[in-house]
Amino acid sequence: MPAPRRRLMLALLAAATVAVGATATPAASAAPPAPLGPTVIRTDQPPTGYSVTFRYRAPEDVQQVHIYGDWFYSRPENIPCQDCGDARPPAQWQPGDVAATPWHIQAMQKGSDGVWTFTTPLPAGTFRYAFTHDCTNELATGCTLHDDPANPWQIQPQYPGAPGAVRSTIYVPTSNKFPTYDTGYQAPVAKLGTLESRRYPSPLSTNPPGVHDIVVYLPHGYDPDRAKPYPTLYLSHGSGDHSTAWTMQGVAHLILENAIRDRAVEPMVIVSTDFNGLPGGNEGYVNELRNNIFPFVEQNYHVSTRPEDRAFGGFSAGGSRAYTIMYNHTDLFGYHAAWSAGGPNATQAQIDRMKAVAGGIMIGTGLQDRLGNIAENSQRNAAALRASGVDLDEYNVPGVHTWHVWRPLLNHYLRALAFRATTTGLGVETAPAGTSHNSKVIATATVGSVSTSMSAPSGTVDFYAGDTHLGSAPLHDGVARLKTTVHGELVGPVVAHYRGDNLFNGSQSPAVDAQ
Structure with a gap:
């Protein structure tokens, strides 16, 4: 038999031997069962x-x-x-x-x-x-x-x-070939923090009696001994859920960690609350926060006790509670968010309180949320508050009354508002500059964060006199200084505009007359 043919026959015989062996001992070569x-x-x-x-x-x-x-x-x-x-x-x-x-x-x-x-x-x-x-x-x-x-x-x-x-x-995940939704901010992360189910004393609670539950998320790298305490995000679920909802269904902890990874927010502690079994409706829930939840969290975790370092967000029935807090108890939080809730008309006293909020206010909904005309009522209420002079961030997304709406609303809240507020102060000096027709202007802006932060605001400050742009200056250690020469006299008072950066929102100083 020629050598090539002999080699082919040997190869076929070997293949047949393997197949027969596999049939005789299926356990040796059978693929493992697919996992459940x-x-x-x-x-x-x-x-x-x-x-x-x-x-x-x-x-x-x-x-x-x-x-x-x-x-x-x-x-x-x-x-x-x-x-x-x-x-x-x-x-x-x-x-x-x-x-x-x-x-x-x-x-x-x-x-x-x-x-x-x-x-x-x-x-x-x-x-x-x-x-x-x-x-x-x-x-x-x-x-x-x-x-x-x-x-x-x-x-x-x-x-x-x-x-x-x-x-x-x-x-x-999102397919590059067939893109559907931009939801990478919800993706699982390699480095996750710690989820804790905690039970705390609650004289107000009727179910369970005398105690109540929260879920606490400590971000990756949480340090109980770091120099500055952490800010705290408090979240409320809606009807039919409880304290596990925001982390288990809403994946709030993943949304936070993705934002931290993107350097869009600093680490914070998340506390997911439970309003079930608390008498007194919305006001009863507020009492629970003030009297029982805040003390427990602030005694057991390295978090700030300043209202400016607390943010609140709730959806649906939790959004109703958010309105009660932002209307009547703005002193408890520096940042407020009401999602998928129509909201009652605000009184003048409530409007005045909202105007004084240190951090910011967000209102948002799913644009097709027809449950009690929520979409229409939420947008109507946001427009009424803006018309009354309340500075708020309205952010709406396509969707109905589901988690597919509340997850992106939380993501926007973290990346655009919570713990990002700044204040800008300004001092202005003028002096003659060689001729009577010119003036030397020295404008000094000081920019600081409203909330406790491990970082300082960075970036650029723009200076204006009326509509005239005097120039720009970078921030160094919270201070931006502009020295410039103006032809003639300044027209109008001077204002400093801080542009903001990845972690902080911009702010504007009060108008200052040149001295």
Whole structure:
């Protein structure tokens, strides 16, 4: 037999021997079973470039399993009411869609290994999901929701009967080939801080009686002995949730860490509160903050006790509490945010208090939020406050009454407002400059942060006399000094405008007449 043919026959015989061996001992070469839980898969295929496969093992006597997730979509113009819209599954996602309610169940398939599976494309973002057993209602009404034991929350509800929605989440990145949403600010991070479930004494609490719960997030690198205390962000959930909501469903800790990584904010402590079981409505919640939560947090963590170093944000029912705080108790916080809440009309006394807020105020909503006409009422109230002279940051995003709205609102709050306020002071001196027609001007601006910060404001200050730009000067150790010569006399008082930087917002000095 020729050598080439002999080599071919030997190769075929060897291959046949391996195949026979594999058949005889399947355990030796069989691929390991796929893991339970969700697996994110990059497909580079439309409509989203990514898909997720869910694997779930149900009890043997369950005849049908469905998955129930917040990934149904609608055109914004097709949402005339809450729980209205196209209700298209993610396989039919289109650019410009908003995540809408209601959710629907989708059937899973049972494999020969007894594991139920479901694969769907998903756009970028964080999604909640659960499983139903033998549920026949398309909206899962009346059906028990089961979380994913292979993908549980890091912190579970702290007491029996605590309200809470689905307790499993999955993050999908953005596809470069099929971009959907810019949600990288929600992405998991390599270096995470510490989540703590804490129970504190609460004479006001009726459930649990005498004690209440918070979830505290300490940022990566938290140092209990650093020179300056940390600022604190206090968050409130909405109806049907409790203290785990903002970190487990809202991924507030991931949003913070991504902002820190981008050098858009400094580290802060997050305290997620629980308004359930507190009598007295909104005012009862305020009393709980002042009398019980603040003392506990400030005694147990290295955080500042200054109101200027506290920020508050809440959505829906928590947004109602935010309005109560910013209208009537502005002294408790330097920064206020009310999201997805209409807000009552403000009295003149309340407007005056808001004008004196040291840090800033934010109002935001989902633009298609039809729950009680929230979108319309939120924008109306923001316009009324601005017309009354209240300086506020209004930021609205496409969406309805869901976490797909509240996550970007929190991200904006952190990167655009919270703990970023500055003050600018100004001193001006003038003197003759050689001729009677010229004046030498020395303008000195001092820029400081309203909140306690490990950094100092940097960047540039612009100086104006009326509409005339006198010049610009860089900040050094909080001071910017401009020396210039003006032809003739100054026209109008001098004002200094600090431009702001990555960590601090700009501010303007009072007008100063030249001396």
